[in-house]
Amino acid sequence: MPVSVSEPYDLAVIGAGPAGLAGAVTAAEHGLTVALLDASDQVGGQFYRTPDPELRAARPEALHHDWAAFADLRARQRSGNGITHLAGHRVWTVTRGGGGTWAVHAVTGADGAGERPVCVPARALLVATGSYERQLPFPGWTLPGVVGAGGAQAMLKSGLVLPGIGAPSARAGRRARGRIVVAGSGPLLLAVASSLAAAGAKVPAVVEAAGYLRYARHPRALATNAHKMVEAVVHGSALLRHGVRLRARSAVTAVHGTGRVEAVTVSRLDRDWRPVPGTDRRIACDALAVGHGLTPQIELAVTLGCATRTTADGTSALVLDGFQETSVPGVWAAGETGGVGGARLARVEGELAAIAIAARLGGRPGPAGSGRVARLRRARSRMRSFADAMAAAHAPGSGWPTWLAGDTDVCRCEEVTAGTIREAVDDLGARDARTVKLLTRAGMGWCQGRMCGSAVSCLAAAGGAAPAPPGERRPFAEPVPLGVLASLDPPDEDRP
The missing domain is CATH 1.10.10.1100 (BFD-like [2Fe-2S]-binding domain)
Incomplete structure (x- = not known):
């Protein structure tokens, strides 16, 4: 039988990354009872992945920036101030509950017979489900040794291993000899390449399909987000220090190998991302980390009927008002669900959403009052402008299918x-x-x-067919075993 909580929480936060964690902590500090659900056993989401305690990492913070902000949020979350952390809970759908509440349906437990359904009722929802990598295929991309760019970083952060290489030998005082090409499009590539190089990998090249000069079309966004420029300088300096070459307006258009990656073909691209004839160059490597930006993970919100918009790079994101509420009353969203913009923006949006939710539900006022809300909204507007510029700069060209x-x-x-x-x-x-x-x-x-x-x-x-509609509605946001579905109580016919 499903596990159920009888008394509804004031707020259910789905996702414990930067946005969800900031929202949960802020809501609890405004007097709300909060259920924080996440599939992982630890808070932090994809961005603040941390190694398993059994690995005994001496300095996990060395693999992150803005670690102090995360450490502060984690300490506040652990202080026992009204937050129930439901770790290992994979939310597969949300439905209307009785009395105007929401019912958050999740699966928890080990795979197989140990899995069981959980239903968490709440008066309000904060969807902070983050994003996943966008992949554009090319010949050979299914060979072992090809991983997502974010996946390569996740392997390093959570497992202390390098794709195609294993555990960095730098831990034993020697540098690893594995060669990892980093390719695709977007600022994540610089962060991935610098972290892999710092861990001991040899990075022959960072292959960026777009041109960084596109950012110059948005001078105001650049001028008002100096911290982004600082991050670029830090990563660029690290690449120079490790002798990593940056190849802009180029792409990996083929992977070669027998049984695993042995080399890649890098081609120059025209403005529409079509390979320029005669520019192919082969680079020997042991692994390829590739990704063409991030796609907001909005399946849960779309199932609830939340409106979406098309972003500058062709993905779908949620439509949000000035206080992070979606088009469905009682459902808020923060972070990448509203458009990919990074961890700092996610924290701001999570806090702003929590303050708005507390005001709606009658929570106690926060210490900073309306002045804090105004500052958060200004910060969000400033960082969103850079996120829009970033999306436009790295939008895939129409000619990539020619690969x-x-x-x-x-x-x-x-x-x-x-x-x-x-x-x-x-x-x-x-x-x-x-x-x-x-x-x-x-x-x-x-x-x-x-x-x-x-x-x-x-x-x-x-080929002339209409593209898929943004935000396709599906009844399941996560795979659910049939045994779990069979154990659910029948729906209440009188419940809306």
Whole structure:
């Protein structure tokens, strides 16, 4: 039978990353009872991943910036001030409960027979589910040794290992000899490359598909976000110190190897991201860390009916008002769900949302009053302007599908090739991305389109089909065992 909490919390926060943690702590300090749900066993989310205690890392903070801000939030969360941390809870849907509350449905426990359903009622919701990496496929991207750029950083932060290499030998006083190319688009690449190099990997190149000169089109956003420039200088200095070469307006268009990565082909790109003939160069390496930006993880909010918008780089984000509330009353969101903007912006939005929720629910006033709200809103506006500039600067060009051969897998889960998708549009008459999905099964696998959704939509549009609608509604945000669903209580027919 499902585990259920009888008395509703004032607030359920879904996601314990920078936004969710800031929101939970602030709400509790305003007198609200808070349930903080997260799939991980530790707070911090993807950004503040920390090594397993059994690894006995001496200085985990060395792998992060802004660690002091996270340490402060974590200490406040652990102080027992009204926050119930529900670790290892994978939220798969949210429904309307009785008496105007929300019912947050999650699965917890070990995989298999140990999994059990949990229902957490709450008067308000804060969705802080973060984002996941956007991948644009190319020949050879399924070879062992190809990982996401963020995935490479996660391996280092949480497991103290390097992709394609293993544990950094620097821990034993020697430098690792593995070669890791970092490629894709977006500022995450610089952070990943500098952290990998600092851990002992040899990084032959950072391959950036966009040109950094695009930021110059947004001088005001640059001028009002000096901390972003400082971060760029820090990462750039680290790359220079380790002898890492930056190749702008270029992309990895093929991976080579027998059984695993042995080399990559790097091509210069034109303004539409089409490879320029005669510019291919082969670089030997042991692994490739690649990612083309981040996509807001908004499945839960979209299922509730929250409105979405299309961002400058073609992803979908939630529409939010001046206090972080979505188009659905009683549901707030913060962090990457409203558009990718980084950890500092996420913390500001989480705090702002919590103050608004406390005001709505009748919590006690905070120590700073309305002045604090005004400062938070100004900071959010300033950092959002940079986030918009960043999205525009790194938006994928329309010509990237020319990288793909007909036999290149686009949907890895269902092994659907680019040729199969093109055939569905050109020969079978698919006129929209949803029909392409039905004809080919692209996006129907375990990841439910998180890995291939953008690519499938782009390929369909290139053939004349309509792209997939932003924020497709699904009843499940996470895979749920049938045994767990069978154990749920039947719905209350009188409940709206």
